[in-house]
Amino acid sequence: MKKLFQIVFCFMAVLSFSQSTEAIKFKGNITRFDGVTYKGFNVLDQRQDKSIGNLPFNENKEMKEVVFSTTPENDFKAWFSRGNTLDGKNELILILKKLKLSTGESDGKKTNGNMDFSAQIFQKEGDKYRFLYKKDTAFAFQDKRVSELMVKNIPVIFSEFIKKAYTLEPAKDAVLLSNLSDYEAYVKNKYEAFKSDKLKDGIYLDFNSFLNQNPLKGNFELERNDKGEVTKAIKIENDKKEKISANKMFAYVENGKAYKKTMSGFIEINKNENGFYIIANRGQIFPADYNSTYGMFGLIGAVAGSIEQASKQKKMKNEDKQEVYIDTLTGEYDFQDK
Structure with a gap:
């Protein structure tokens, strides 16, 4: 028994x-x-x-x-x-x-x-x-x-x-x-942007050129609107004018300081032992009708809808700014919050 x-x-x-x-x-x-x-x-x-x-x-x-x-x-x-x-x-x-x-x-x-x-x-x-x-x-x-x-x-x-x-x-x-x-640590040790204490001034069209510190060649001057916002970069060489719209820039560096292009304009890029980051929230980085968490994947259906509901609530609450890192391997944003 x-x-x-x-x-x-x-x-x-x-x-x-x-x-x-x-x-x-x-x-x-x-x-x-x-x-x-x-x-x-x-x-x-x-x-x-x-x-x-x-x-x-x-x-x-x-x-x-x-x-x-x-x-x-x-x-x-x-x-x-x-x-x-x-x-x-x-x-x-x-x-x-x-x-x-x-x-x-x-x-x-x-x-x-x-x-x-x-x-x-x-x-x-x-x-x-x-x-x-x-x-x-x-x-x-x-x-x-x-x-x-x-x-x-x-x-x-x-x-x-x-x-x-x-x-x-x-x-x-x-x-x-x-x-x-x-x-990631292996890659960081190879890029000039991580090895150097000072960034090179200039215009960068993508994250790889920024990491390798290879700005566009030539002397580009930044053009600003009445609010002081950068709208384009202009280079005049051999009587030829070349314009680079702000929307085509990944970032620019001026006087050693870097600024990242977002939907709300350029935001200063900071750097620490973890990498490069900006101080922002999703509302500043992405347009109101775009959800950053699933947009990168192109998710659809139930998962997209459920994430979108949560995201809208966060925006309605005017979420606080945070350190948003620029991924070392992809150049995309890394959101570590919930």
Whole structure:
């Protein structure tokens, strides 16, 4: 009888544990682009915290731990293989840096949710790796059943992330596996903008030219409107006038100080040990009808709608300014808030 109770207890414990988890379901396929094929897909799980989150599910708010069905490596490889012909020359390597879910305030009808997301993707050629894309950001959700919505859309976000990598050319410089443990630090050590104490004056049309400190050649003069805002840069050389609109600039440097182009005009670029950043909020950087968190991915449907609701609330509250970093690898904005 005692053994019977022990067996029943163990069975109930296992059943209880199985009921306390919510597995991520990688449904559907990752859309394949014509002419772009890879012979394999692998994952390096570099998350310091392997826990994704414990969230309330269903009407009774049952707490469940969000988990991968098996392992990140197996789940992603199986998912990728379903929609891709594995006949390319190279492999795709996904580096998972962070995946954390949490819930916050509720108005009684809808609950706020947050997803901290960080991942990098590389193209592997033999024993060398070339960087393709990276995203390090926070997605804000809002829904009646926000936990279910966030878990459901984890594959959506990863699918868009991987599809984005398909459209990009790999970095020219190839690195070894040992460099992937902290690729950003490796890259920073190579760029003149990080090595030099003073930035070169001039006009920069993209982030790479800014990092390499290669401004446009020639003596450009900045033209300002009545409010003192830079509207264009003009160069007169050999009786020829060249104009660069402010909208075409990534940034300009004047008297050693850099200014980044945003939807609200130019904002000063600061620098610390973490990289380059501006002091701003989403409302200053993006137009009112554009949501920065999902716009970079081109997300659509339920995930976009839920994020947009949360974003609009933040704008209505006139969110405080913060340090918004310019990603060292992509030149995009890194929002670390919720």
